[in-house]
Amino acid sequence: MSHDAAEPLISVALCTYNGELYLREQLESLLAQTYSNMEVVAVDDGSTDRTIELLREYERRDARLRVFVNTRNLGFVRNFERAISLCQGGLIAPCDQDDVWLHQKLRTLANCIGEHSMAYCDSELIDAQGRGLGVSMSRFWAMRDLNDPAELVLSNCVSGHAMLFRRELLDGRPLPTDVFHDWWLAMRAAARDGVAYCPQQLVRYRQHGNNVTNILRTHRKRMRRIPGSRMKHFDDLARRLSYLAGVGDSYSPFFAEFHRLWVNSESVWFAPRLALFMWQHRRRLYPLRNKGQLSALRKSLSHVFGLRLRRLFKPTKYARVAAFV
Missing domain, CATH: 3.90.550.10 (Spore Coat Polysaccharide Biosynthesis Protein SpsA; Chain A)
Structure with missing residues (x-):
């Protein structure tokens, strides 16, 4: 042809x-x-x-x-x-x-x-x-x-x-x-x-x-009930941020700081700096969701609670499961 x-x-x-x-x-x-x-x-x-x-x-x-x-x-x-x-x-x-x-x-x-x-x-x-x-x-x-x-x-x-x-x-x-x-x-x-x-x-x-x-949406809800699923989400984002922080371009400092705050939230009871960071950068972090500012605020505020506190109430969801490691 x-x-x-x-x-x-x-x-x-x-x-x-x-x-x-x-x-x-x-x-x-x-x-x-x-x-x-x-x-x-x-x-x-x-x-x-x-x-x-x-x-x-x-x-x-x-x-x-x-x-x-x-x-x-x-x-x-x-x-x-x-x-x-x-x-x-x-x-x-x-x-x-x-x-x-x-x-x-x-x-x-x-x-x-x-x-x-x-x-x-x-x-x-x-x-x-x-x-x-x-x-x-x-x-x-x-x-x-x-x-x-x-x-x-x-x-x-x-x-x-x-x-x-x-x-x-x-x-x-x-x-x-x-x-x-x-x-x-x-x-x-x-x-x-x-x-x-x-x-x-x-x-x-x-x-x-x-x-x-x-059933895409119900599938996502079902995934959240699987043991270790929340921890998998946490680790997946940590890996993405680590890769982006290491690229060495003008975006690297932003991702390095986000990665530091994100990983640190695993070892603390409360992570207000992470929640504030996500709210301050909400227009960059939440542009793809067909939802408004209220949803961005709710998502950002949810990260006030560190993983140490979350594990008290949902220990199985925030445990690292071998299938996800």
């Missing part, structure tokens, strides 16, 4: 593992993209179903698809990292095996990214059978352009399936295994040349198995 010489090459990094059920529909949507100067790099992580057979079938049909199979299971993060290393384009679009992309997705995001480090779009949620659920990702998040990593430190609206980013964002560094890779990439992009938001729904984001969209 011919393409405009001015169009930069976009690499779609498709990671697969036992995905035969929905893979054919996704491959059809990828190879039907209106952006012609693209490649699809599929890396399989040791599937035992017909996933590899399907990939080879499409590889024979379309030279834009290159298929690689790991000799051993690497796990999701390292598999995605390998897929990126095999990509030849300067722009990279992560891809899940069970979604469906609208045909204009890559072209729209390529037009949207401009001089930014990343662009992302909205997504329509569908069920296992591909039926629309009448809700989009933007219902849950106040999606917007992002130019400050602090806006993403507490919550993330940039999903991997919806993003297009510049290869140099990684700087050749390995992806952290204890932070969601899409979250990490979005924070790094916001700290560099920013993240551009495209409000169009360009992905049909499939929900199946235990991840049923219409």
Whole structure:
């Protein structure tokens, strides 16, 4: 297929593992993209179903698809990292095996990214059978352009399936295994040349198995009842802040102070300085929640209580559980 010489090459990094059920529909949507100067790099992580057979079938049909199979299971993060290393384009679009992309997705995001480090779009949620659920990702998040990593430190609206980013964002560094890779990439992009938001729904984001969209909120409530879940949240944020504090850019002092106050709150009864810090920086820390100032005040004030006090009332929730360590 011919393409405009001015169009930069976009690499779609498709990671697969036992995905035969929905893979054919996704491959059809990828190879039907209106952006012609693209490649699809599929890396399989040791599937035992017909996933590899399907990939080879499409590889024979379309030279834009290159298929690689790991000799051993690497796990999701390292598999995605390998897929990126095999990509030849300067722009990279992560891809899940069970979604469906609208045909204009890559072209729209390529037009949207401009001089930014990343662009992302909205997504329509569908069920296992591909039926629309009448809700989009933007219902849950106040999606917007992002130019400050602090806006993403507490919550993330940039999903991997919806993003297009510049290869140099990684700087050749390995992806952290204890932070969601899409979250990490979005924070790094916001700290560099920013993240551009495209409000169009360009992905049909499939929900199946235990991840049923219409019970997302109840799922979160159920997670909070699991022993050790609150401590996992505490440790996850501590890791994100530690990474960001160590990047060495103009945002590092902010994250270093936030990290110090956050970690210190584990060993004290009360943490008023942490609560004050979060309230003072509420516009940076709470911009993605579809809630008002009252919610930000309530969230900030909740951190007045240190973990020593919280453990008196909820010892199981604030215990470090082996499954989460």
